[in-house]
Structure formats: C-alpha cells, structure tokens
Amino acid sequence: MTNRPKRVTLFIQCIIDSCFPDAAWAMVRVLEKQGVELVHPKDQTCCGQPAFNAGYRQEAARLAERFLDVFEDAEAIVCPSGSCVNMVRHHYAELFEHQPRLLARAEAVAAKTWEFTEYLVDVLGVTDVGAFWKGQVTYHDSCHLLRGLGVADQPRALLRQVRGLELVEMTRSDECCGFGGTFAVKYPEISEALLETKLANVQSTGAETVTGCDMGCLMHMQGMITRRGLPIQVRHIAEILAGEER
Amino acid sequence: MNSPEDYRSSAGKAAADTRLHSALAKMRDKVGRNALNLYTQVDAQADPRLKAKDVRRKVVNNLDVVLTSLAAKITGRGGHVHFAPTDLDAVEYCLGVARRHGVRRVVKGKSMLSEEIGLNAAFEAAGIETVETDLGEYIVQLKGETPSHIIAPAIHYSREQVGELFAEKLGEPYTSDPPTLTAMARKALREKMLTAEMGVSGGNTACAETGHVTIVSNEGNIRMSSTMPRVHVVLLGIEKVAATLEDHDVLLRMLTRAAAGQKISTYVSYVGGPRLEDEPDGPEEFHLVLVDNGRTRILGDPDFREVLHCIRCGCCLNVCPVYLKIGGHSYGTPYCGPIGAVFTPLTRGVNECHHLCQGETLCGACKQVCPVDNDLPRMLSLLRAKLADGDPRWNVRPQSRGTKAAFAAWAWIMSRRPALDLLLRLGRAVQRLLPKPSGWIRRLPGPLSGWTRGRDFPPLAKESFTERWARTRGRKA
Structure with missing residues (x-):
C-alpha cells in the first residue's frame, strides 16, 4: 500500500492497559515488525463505552470529548479492541448528535480509528x-x-x-x-x-x-x-x- | 406483569432449563439463523430489509391518512371500524358487540394484540366462553398460561407434555404422535367453531388501498373462525397497515419468511367486511378495531418511532441469546424477546420495566435479522439513558442515585490519568487481600459479586501498559 501512515497512535483499551498489558505489547511487536512507528499518548484512559452501554451518556460524553482532545492529532489510531473502536466510530456520533462542532471532530477521529486486525488487513494490506x-x-x-x-x-x-x-x-x-x-x-x-x-x-x-x-x-x-x-x-x-x- | 425481582428469579430458573433451551434451539436453527438466506429470495441484489424498512417508515409517518383510507374502504363495504385509544376501550367495544348479539361463545384466531389488551380475561369475566383455535394458543389456554413466543406460543412444551395435557383436559387416550394430537385438537375445536356466535382474529398486516386486513396461518383455523360465526371482529394495531398493495406484498413476503421460514404461509386470509350478496360465506357483521394503546405516544418521539415499524414476526426472539436461554415467560409481558424489551417499557412505563431495558447484552443479533432492519439495540441503549438520568417527557425517574454516583466518580477518575494510576496502585494493594486460588480473583465484594458468582475475575497486572511504556519508551517520544 502506498498511502500507509508512517505513524500509528496506540489506543489501548482500559482493560488491556490495566489487566492484560501483554496483549498490547504483542500488538506493538506485530505493528513494529511492519515498520510502523508507534506513539502512545500518556494521558489516555477509557473511551467511555462502559458508561454509554449502561445508559450514563453524560459521563460517556465527558470521556468521549476527552478522547478527542487526546487523539485528535493522530495520523491513524489503532486499538486492540473491536468494541472500543465501535464506540468511537459509531456511538460518538450519537453522543454529539446535537453538538455540531463536537460531532465534526468526532467524525474526523472516527474516520482514522481502526481495530488492530482491520488496520493490518485493510490499511496495511498484510x-x-x-x-x-x-x-x-x-x-x-x-x-x-x-x-x-x-x-x-x-x-x-x-x-x-x-x-x-x-x-x-x-x-x-x-x-x-x-x-x-x-x-x-x-x-x-x-x-x-x-x-x-x-x-x-x-x-x-x-x-x-x-x-x-x-x-x-x-x-x-x-x-x-x-x-x-x-x-x-x-x-x-x-x-x-x-x-x-x- | 413480572416485577424486576420476578424477572431475575424466573430468568435464573429458565437459564438452567436445558429442555427449554433445546426446544428454543429448534426455532433458532430452523427460522432464526435461516432468515437472512430466505430474504435473498425476495431480492438477491438489493437488501430487501431496507426496502421493507422504507415501506414501513413511509406508512408510519402517514398513519392518519392511511388509516382513514383503510377505514373508508371497510365502512363502504358495510363493515364497522372503531378506533380504540386504550386497551380498556378496545375490550369494552368487543364486549359491547358480543352483548348486542347475545354471544355465549367466541372462537379466536391467534392475536398478540388480544393478549396486550387482555381480551380473553374480560370475555371470561363476562361469562363468554373464549376458545383459542390456533393449536399452540389452544395448548397454552388449556394449560392456563400465556404464549411464550410471539409466533410459536407453546414452543416451551414437548409433544409428550401436550399428550398428557390432552389426555387430562380432553379425555383422550395418551399419545405423543403429533398428527394424532392435531386431530384431537381439530375435533374439539371444530365443535366450538360450528357453535360460536362470534369470531375474533388479529391482523398481521392490512392494505389501505384495497381495504382489507391480512391474516396468515398454517392451520386453516382463521378461515373457519372468520367465516362461520355470525359476527367477526378483527383487532389491528394502528401501525400495522400498508398503504398500497405493492407495499403490502413486500411486507407479506418478508413476514412469512421471518416468522416461519416459509415463502408463504399455508393460508393467507384477506378480510374486509361482512359477506356480500354474491359471496357464498362470511360473517353477517364485521368489525375492525384499530388499537392505539400507547402507539401514538411512541409515534410522537422520533427516537422511538422506529419500533412501530415492527411487523411482529418474532424473528428477533429466535436469534436473541438471552431469549434462547430464558424463554418468553420470564419477561412476564405479552411481547417478549428484544422487541418486547423495547415496546413494553414504552407502553407500560420505563421505570416499571427497567429490567427489560437492562437485561440484554446489546449483541445486535436482533437488528441483523430483523426483516425491517429495526435498530432495537439503539433503542434499548436510549431507554437505559432515560433510566440513568430520567426524562420528564416519558415520566422516567432516575433509577439509581448510587449507580449514577459511581459512574460520575468513575468518569472523574478516568478524566485524570494520574488519578487512574493512583487507583491502579491502590487496587494492586487491595487485591492482595482477595482470594486467588487459581491466580484470578475468586470473590469480589459488593455489587461486583455478581461477576464472581460463577466466574473468576482478572487481577490487575503488576505494571499497566501505560506505566511500562512511560518507563521504557517515554523519553524517546
């Protein structure tokens, strides 16, 4: 692939970060073997999905807005969790449905957020x-x-x-x-x-x-x-x- | 209706009932997991679910006009049309018709709407014998129960159990042979159909252009109960109409596939008025009762209007992993499964039905298989949002201050990485005190104990990914 981003920003699911870091390090090894340069924003925490699924949308929206702050400048965002990517790609738009500026930011971030295997196969073509x-x-x-x-x-x-x-x-x-x-x-x-x-x-x-x-x-x-x-x-x-x- | 506590206990019991699970698995394999294949017969190129959704959306957005046109066609043919705002009004109207004709016996086609409005109980209380003529409905009626599936009401019974029931209630010799059992029911029911003064049925869909209500069945009971008694009453939810015959055709073809895995049901009855002079049979008097019962309120909220697109095929039940484990009775409401979990709270109170909104995994299997592409998980998620923070428009109170406070505290911590790091360090200290015979945590305290009832919980790693990244690579970046 010609337009592969040189630099990937790691979005590490909170469960993996705290309980299963080995899975994240494995992802790091796989991506680095593909010649991708990795960045890890140290302020990242959680995308807000647990609150969203439980109905606590105000709390989810706080974390979603924070996610945009942390990840907005990334070239490509890759995450070892499908449900977190689904949250960013589909549910942020629901959260910011009536806030056009946040919605636009959310859509821009959603468009460059990938699940790990999706990124390897669909973006890197590997x-x-x-x-x-x-x-x-x-x-x-x-x-x-x-x-x-x-x-x-x-x-x-x-x-x-x-x-x-x-x-x-x-x-x-x-x-x-x-x-x-x-x-x-x-x-x-x-x-x-x-x-x-x-x-x-x-x-x-x-x-x-x-x-x-x-x-x-x-x-x-x-x-x-x-x-x-x-x-x-x-x-x-x-x-x-x-x-x-x- | 079940209370939330009843729900958890009856669902818990059903979750251990392997016989129930294998009965429901038949619907899953025969109908649920086959539906997407069958839809391609309707249209192999475009997704026919989207066409059906479009048909439903158009009609639901124009219900006033379409229903007026349906009603005009039926009254023009000499039928009566009644618009019932509530369940009580619908029941009262049906009772009025029965009283005017001195009805002592009613034969009924399968109708979930009649369950919703509680028609059988009202008839029985008025001294009118009410006989279900759909075989599955007949079985649950003999048993004194309600349907456990929108399409297959007696799916929770084995043929052996039906044999025992018929031996007890009909005085027939015991058998578990389905054709023999069917013949027994037919004999008993035919007698009732020949002597009933009134028939009641539930419409599956209707067509405004032609002015008829459409009823599908596989047993022929609809034909008999809609033509033999002197009076026939059809119940129809106000949303279940199609504007044109072409639209109606789209829905009918999707309905029979989604409901029963059939290209078309064995019988399709079109009813739209009393017997005309040149017709050999039919009722002397015909009533269509259009039931609202909370539907226009849903219509008024664009967030939930989509649930009115539902054609009550019951297919979402057949793929719902939760329904397949707990069965229909656990829900304690006429409509069960994913569709019931959205429709029932909206019509009976979101707070009262909070267990229905929260008792799912949001896996999305229901949306995937829905013949009109209804996004039930989206609506469940919205119902949960109403429970979380309350919504005066739907008279919803916030469900739990404790949970709200917990999520607020969690969000506060998650908004500050140093606070999260501190919490993780604290957690590592605390987890040393928790039992970990296998390396994973065996027992969690308080509200989290639900997890460790039958599953261990992962301990926090010694060092989070973020901490190690900062330690080993932080400077480089």
Whole structure:
C-alpha cells in the first residue's frame, strides 16, 4: 500500500492497559515488525463505552470529548479492541448528535480509528505477519466487532497465514458470550448460561486455544475457564500474531 | 406483569432449563439463523430489509391518512371500524358487540394484540366462553398460561407434555404422535367453531388501498373462525397497515419468511367486511378495531418511532441469546424477546420495566435479522439513558442515585490519568487481600459479586501498559 501512515497512535483499551498489558505489547511487536512507528499518548484512559452501554451518556460524553482532545492529532489510531473502536466510530456520533462542532471532530477521529486486525488487513494490506503458533485455534466473533464494524474475514485471514496454526471454526462463533458490560454483573444467571454455551461450542472444536479481537469477551471466557479448570487457553489475537518459532 | 425481582428469579430458573433451551434451539436453527438466506429470495441484489424498512417508515409517518383510507374502504363495504385509544376501550367495544348479539361463545384466531389488551380475561369475566383455535394458543389456554413466543406460543412444551395435557383436559387416550394430537385438537375445536356466535382474529398486516386486513396461518383455523360465526371482529394495531398493495406484498413476503421460514404461509386470509350478496360465506357483521394503546405516544418521539415499524414476526426472539436461554415467560409481558424489551417499557412505563431495558447484552443479533432492519439495540441503549438520568417527557425517574454516583466518580477518575494510576496502585494493594486460588480473583465484594458468582475475575497486572511504556519508551517520544 502506498498511502500507509508512517505513524500509528496506540489506543489501548482500559482493560488491556490495566489487566492484560501483554496483549498490547504483542500488538506493538506485530505493528513494529511492519515498520510502523508507534506513539502512545500518556494521558489516555477509557473511551467511555462502559458508561454509554449502561445508559450514563453524560459521563460517556465527558470521556468521549476527552478522547478527542487526546487523539485528535493522530495520523491513524489503532486499538486492540473491536468494541472500543465501535464506540468511537459509531456511538460518538450519537453522543454529539446535537453538538455540531463536537460531532465534526468526532467524525474526523472516527474516520482514522481502526481495530488492530482491520488496520493490518485493510490499511496495511498484510495478511502474513510472519507468525508461528503451534496447534489448533478457534476464533470467537465478538458482537460489536462483527455487527458494528463488520470485521470477520480480517482476523481469519491473518490466522490462516500463521505457520503451524490450524484454524478450526466453532458452531455459532457469532453468538454472544454473555458479557455485555454491567449485564454480566447484574444478571449473572443469564450471562453464565450464555457463556456455558459459548464454552461448550469452543470445547467441541477440540482446539486447545480460543482467540478473538476483544479482551472483554476473552476475559469473560477465561473467567469461567479458570473457575472450572477447563483445558482451554485464551489468547488475544495479537498474542498469536506475535508468536515466534521456538 | 413480572416485577424486576420476578424477572431475575424466573430468568435464573429458565437459564438452567436445558429442555427449554433445546426446544428454543429448534426455532433458532430452523427460522432464526435461516432468515437472512430466505430474504435473498425476495431480492438477491438489493437488501430487501431496507426496502421493507422504507415501506414501513413511509406508512408510519402517514398513519392518519392511511388509516382513514383503510377505514373508508371497510365502512363502504358495510363493515364497522372503531378506533380504540386504550386497551380498556378496545375490550369494552368487543364486549359491547358480543352483548348486542347475545354471544355465549367466541372462537379466536391467534392475536398478540388480544393478549396486550387482555381480551380473553374480560370475555371470561363476562361469562363468554373464549376458545383459542390456533393449536399452540389452544395448548397454552388449556394449560392456563400465556404464549411464550410471539409466533410459536407453546414452543416451551414437548409433544409428550401436550399428550398428557390432552389426555387430562380432553379425555383422550395418551399419545405423543403429533398428527394424532392435531386431530384431537381439530375435533374439539371444530365443535366450538360450528357453535360460536362470534369470531375474533388479529391482523398481521392490512392494505389501505384495497381495504382489507391480512391474516396468515398454517392451520386453516382463521378461515373457519372468520367465516362461520355470525359476527367477526378483527383487532389491528394502528401501525400495522400498508398503504398500497405493492407495499403490502413486500411486507407479506418478508413476514412469512421471518416468522416461519416459509415463502408463504399455508393460508393467507384477506378480510374486509361482512359477506356480500354474491359471496357464498362470511360473517353477517364485521368489525375492525384499530388499537392505539400507547402507539401514538411512541409515534410522537422520533427516537422511538422506529419500533412501530415492527411487523411482529418474532424473528428477533429466535436469534436473541438471552431469549434462547430464558424463554418468553420470564419477561412476564405479552411481547417478549428484544422487541418486547423495547415496546413494553414504552407502553407500560420505563421505570416499571427497567429490567427489560437492562437485561440484554446489546449483541445486535436482533437488528441483523430483523426483516425491517429495526435498530432495537439503539433503542434499548436510549431507554437505559432515560433510566440513568430520567426524562420528564416519558415520566422516567432516575433509577439509581448510587449507580449514577459511581459512574460520575468513575468518569472523574478516568478524566485524570494520574488519578487512574493512583487507583491502579491502590487496587494492586487491595487485591492482595482477595482470594486467588487459581491466580484470578475468586470473590469480589459488593455489587461486583455478581461477576464472581460463577466466574473468576482478572487481577490487575503488576505494571499497566501505560506505566511500562512511560518507563521504557517515554523519553524517546
């Protein structure tokens, strides 16, 4: 690609920043291997999605405006989480529907914000990132990534090029894992029932690893896997794409 | 209607009912996950959902004109048209018709609107025997229940359970053979249809241009209950009309595919007035009851008007991961699933139905499959916003000061990176006290304990990405 931005600004989802930094460092390695220069604004925190989904739009709008302040000057913004990108790309416009100046700023930022696998495949035009990973992997389609951003082929295309990796599709990979933000805390009985079905579908593939592009869903799955001692490992897709031959 | 507490407990019970789950999975696999394929039969090039949405949007924006034209056609043919502002008014009108004709027995076609207005209970209270003639509706009626699915009311029963029910209530020998069970119901129902003085049915759609109401069915019961009794009453939500025959055709083709995975239903009945002189059959008297019951209020709010585009196909239920786990009865309202979660709060009170607005994951499967491309997740999110901060226009009170304060505090911290860093350091100290037998947190305190009921929670990393970036690369940038 000729017009690839030389410089990418990292937008690190708050859950990854605080609990799963390894996934972000894996993304850093993959992007740097592609010759991309990385910038990380030190003031970034959260895009506001948890508040937005729970209905607290005033609070979400505060963080959205702050996000624009922090990221506005970026050439391209890349994030290892589909739902955060969906928030910026689609819901900021809802938040600022009646504030034309903020809306214009939000639209400009939305147009240069990319989910990690989307950026690799659609912007950089790369599917083979030179990764190695041994074993069978199954891929979970996260709801907002799939239905909000329309990203389904990009992560699969990347996974198929990984040496040693066999991609095994699960039944209804596009069905929600039951996370849904505060829903998982407010309605644990329902949320767990959804998660059980998801994990049963993961297990019936026989794959030892489940991956995806959203740490929220992956953390949700890992939560039950850990509790029940299930023999499945969970990896963010960046960790697989950063895999090296051993 | 269920209280929010009832919702959580009945949903919790249903979430463990694997027999229910496998029954609902049949609708998921046969209809829900097949719908998008079937829509391409209507139009392989353009997305027919967008055309259907456009048809619905136009008519909902011009309801006054379109309904006037529908009513004029029907009265011109000698039918009666009544506009019912409320559920009570609609019920009162139906009771009035029944009283005038000395009706003792009513046969009914399937109608969710009749559930919404509580017609059966009112008829029974007035001493009028009311018999559901749709097989699924008949089963739930014999059982003393309400439908658990908009299209498949008895989906929560196995054929064995139906066999036991018929043996008990109809005095028939036990069988679990569906054709035999159907024959038993047919025998019992035919007797009722031949002797009922009045039929009631619910319109699936209507056409203003031709002046008829359209009712789809697969059992032939609509034909009998709309032609054999002396009087026929059709209930129709004011929004369910199409302006032209061409528009009507678009909706009908989408409806049968979305509702039942069929190119067309076995029967499509067009009713629009009493029997004319040159017609061999039909009722002597015909009434169309157009029911508002909160719909014009929704019409007045551009944020929610879209929910009136719904054609009640029930397809969103069949793909909703929450509905598929908790079944229709958990919602405790006539309309369940994603559509019920938006429509019911708007008509029965957002505060009263806060559990319906908040009991979803916003996964978007409902929007994806909707034959009129309704953005239900957008409207659920807006309902949650009303609960968060209140909205006098909809008489909504803020739901929880505690949650509001928590999100305000969270937003304050998240607006200051140093405050967040401090909080993370504090969290790392506190999490040392929490049990972590597997490395992940086994029990969280307070409102967060919902998560750790059946799942562990990730601990904070020793160093956040931001901290390490600043330490190792901060100077370079």
